[in-house]
Amino acid sequence: MASATATKKMREEATCSICLELMTEPVSIHCGHSFCRRCIEGILENAQGTSSLREPQCPLCRAPFQRASVRSNKQLENLIQTLKEIDLERLCEEHGERLHLFCEVDRQLICWRCERSPQHRGHRTALVEDVYPGYKEKLQEIVTKLRAAQDRCVILKLDKKNERTQWEKNIELRRQVIQSEFRNLHNFLDDEERDYLRRLEKEKEQLLRRLQEDEASLVKQSSELESLILELEKKCQESAQNLLQGVKDSLKRHSDVELKIPEVLSLDPQTVCNVSELYCDVRKMLQRYQVSVTLDPDTAHHELILSEERRRVTRGSPQEKHFRFSGFYALACVLGCEGFTSRRHYFEVDVGAARSGWELGVCGKNVQKIWEIIRGPQSGFWYIRLCQENGYMALTSPPTSLTLKEPPLLVGVLLDYEAGLVFFYNMTTGSLIFTFPRASFSGTLRPYFQVNHCSSLFLPPPLQ
Structure with a gap:
């Protein structure tokens, strides 16, 4: 103490x-x-x-x-x-x-x-x-563990920062896609509006012409009737001899006069546009542009089998047939017979029997003449794909991975030639799958199809 x-x-x-x-x-x-x-x-x-x-x-x-x-x-x-x-x-x-x-x-x-x-x-x-070294070693081990945790924490913080940056980037890209899709939809609806207004204006002019013709006819008949009335009233004021002189001809000539009554025309415009139905019923909207697509055997790869009506293509064993310079050699592809150089065109492809994979879209008319080609918009291909390795993809440059809530059994393809756009729809759900960035089309575009082994694609004809 x-x-x-x-x-x-x-x-x-x-x-x-x-x-x-x-x-x-x-x-x-x-x-x-x-x-x-x-x-x-x-x-x-x-x-x-x-x-x-x-x-x-x-x-x-x-x-x-x-x-x-x-x-x-x-x-x-x-x-x-x-x-x-x-x-x-x-x-x-x-x-x-x-x-x-x-x-x-x-x-x-x-x-x-x-x-x-x-x-x-x-x-x-x-x-x-005596105990100092042992406890010092234990504390140093804890320090080493904590330092490793701290280093891991720094890495995780950096990862989270990168994830945040990537998330913001992904959100911005998705925002651009949404804005682009709505711009395309706005353009589409604007075109629809102009088309309906043109049809309404044409209907207006046709009915106005009919009404004007009927009105002119009534004016002419009124004038003729007025002349007859004045003529007969004047005759009635004459003497008995003059009135009866030629009365037979007068009665015969004037008693048969009848008023030509114009046809009663409906004033309800026949051009009707249900905007909500047009917007919500995608299939009904698209079918206005649907075309009948058949397969061109001259462009088919030798492993592809075409049905007699040329609406189904199946990939199987190589077929014994003469090779054509215009056909696909390295790719198991076939083109549609139809070519598009203007306006809008829509066709549907049943992919339910092509579980192993497929490709479909549009391409330039002469792309099949090239033996090996990097396919994409830069080389005249606009198409989407299903493959077992990567799932659904749009073959942009670089390729775009597609996430679909429900796999499509029926795929719709809409080509808007003047707008330079190609749309793909999941007609199973009525939803848009993908829209290729705006391009400047030139020349003829044709439907393009590819199927993997033991798979087939079917092109249903348009509904009448």
């Missing part, structure tokens, strides 16, 4: 009465009291800054002192260093003894007197120097 008391007394001696901390660079003044150098310097500066002629005074005894009396106190500085070392060494707060033992049960530092106290009696203890 004496050690703790002595330490406490030394600490009191080494504490600056101005800042109440262990002195830093201790100095003594004329009266013998000691303080931190910075604290005494502060008193001297304050005294110099006042207009009073009084000398600065000691904070403890109020004895005057001068700057020249300030001297470094080395002995006190050494004492302070010793106190700092004692603080680093740590003493038992209860007994004031050096903590040189470690209780393995309670895992805490104790002194020799603590070891004999009831609290730690019978516990396994060891010297601090």
